[in-house]
Amino acid sequence: MTDPRRLSGEAQEDLRRRVVAAVGSGRSQAEVAAVFGVSSRSVSRWMKALRDNGDKGLASGKRGRRPEEQKALTVRQQARLKRAVLGKFPDQLALPGLVWTRGQVGELVCRWFGIRLSRVTIGKYLRGWGLSPQKPVRRAYEQDPGAVRCWLEETYPAISARARREGGAVLWLDQTGLRSDNAVGASWAPVGRTPVIGKPGVRFGANAMAAISNKGELYFTVYHGSLTTEIMTGFLDRLTRHLDRRIHLVADRHPVHRSRAVRDWITERADRIELHFLPGYSPELNPVELLNGDTKHHVAQTNPGDKHELATEARTHLRRRQNQPDRVKAFFGKEEVRYAAE
Incomplete structure (x- = not known):
């Protein structure tokens, strides 16, 4: 050809x-x-x-780059552009959107320097600066950066040191909702023919609560309905009876976690368990969030017929993870939770 x-x-x-x-x-x-x-x-x-x-x-036009594409970015221009990409969001520079794409960077180059660059060229610049396209972590506006910094630099290191002195265990706790209509992901199929997957006409769900350690331990319960103090204290009771070490339990600020009934239950067993709260609006600091995503992904690949089958699928998957401590340890490898790996 x-x-x-x-x-x-x-x-x-x-x-x-x-x-x-x-x-x-x-x-x-x-x-x-x-x-x-x-x-x-x-x-x-x-x-x-x-x-x-x-x-x-x-007719054959003039070949080569357009005049405005002839120039390369100077070192100073590259430095200014890199600072913008790393330090600001597009909407802070009057560009649409919240994430940086090659198109957004190209628009900024044209606006600031009067130079039009192809997407391929922009991609080469971005990679040359040590950048790569990544899915952002969503973070609440209400999060207090000072509280997060204090947790990472002072509070958690102190909790970890106490647990080591006591010969205790640090466990992270969280709960998640599982739905019958969770997205199943992509499937290979002929071009232009979207695959059809059967599903129940009625939506239903179940919930799972789990606690994990950076040693690969995993404890869980699967339940229906909203989280209550009875479910919470029942899970904690099984946890304290199973472990022969003092437990330092790290959890988010869910209303049930902070309820008077749960606080009273823990106070009565202060020699066995102590509850610590993560900074507000900071789910990315909890490694159990990664286990939650793993469980949802598994359940989405199944086709449960009712809420009981859904709960059974969740239990089966979580039991499998219990027997795979290395997989549980791997949840502590993500950058946001690596502080908890030791």
Whole structure:
């Protein structure tokens, strides 16, 4: 097949005119493409250019980059642009959106420096600065950065040190909701034919609560309905009876976790368990969130017929993870929770 881009400008124009003339004589575009050794897409594009702009649409234009694309970014321009990408969101610079894309960066380059760069060139600059496209972590506006810093630098290190002195265990606790209509992810299928997966007509759900340690331990319960103090204290009772060490339990500020009934229950067993709260609006600091995502992903691949089958699938998966301590330890490998790995 001929690659028109490798021909001279005059040869490209001649090829285009011969191709459209052949189509104009009554041959199909596919037949002409085969005869001249070009792609059907090229033939279609040249015919459109003829319809839109007449004979001028087939003329060979000036080759090479446009004048505004000739210049490369200077070191100073690159430094300014990199600071913007790392230190601000697009909407803070009057650009639409919350995440940086090559298009957003290109618009900023054009606005600041009057230079238009291709997406490929912008991608090379971004990677040259040590950046890569990544899915952002969502963080609540209400989060207090000072409280997070205090937790990472002072509060948690003190909890961990106490647990080591006491020969105790640090466990992280969280709960999650599981739904029958969770997204199942992508599936391979013929192009243009979206696969159809059967599902129950009625939506239903179940909930799971789990506690994990950076040693690979996993304890859980699966229940229906909202989290109550009875469910919470029942789980903690099984936890304290199972472990022969004092437990330092790290949890978020869920109302049930902070309820008077739970506080009184823990106070009566202060020699066995102590409850610590993460900073508000900081789920990314809890490694159990990664276990929750893992459980939801598994359940989404099944097809439970009712809430009891859904709960059974969750229990089966969590029991499997109980027997895979290395997989549980791996939940502490993400950057946001790596502080809790030791």
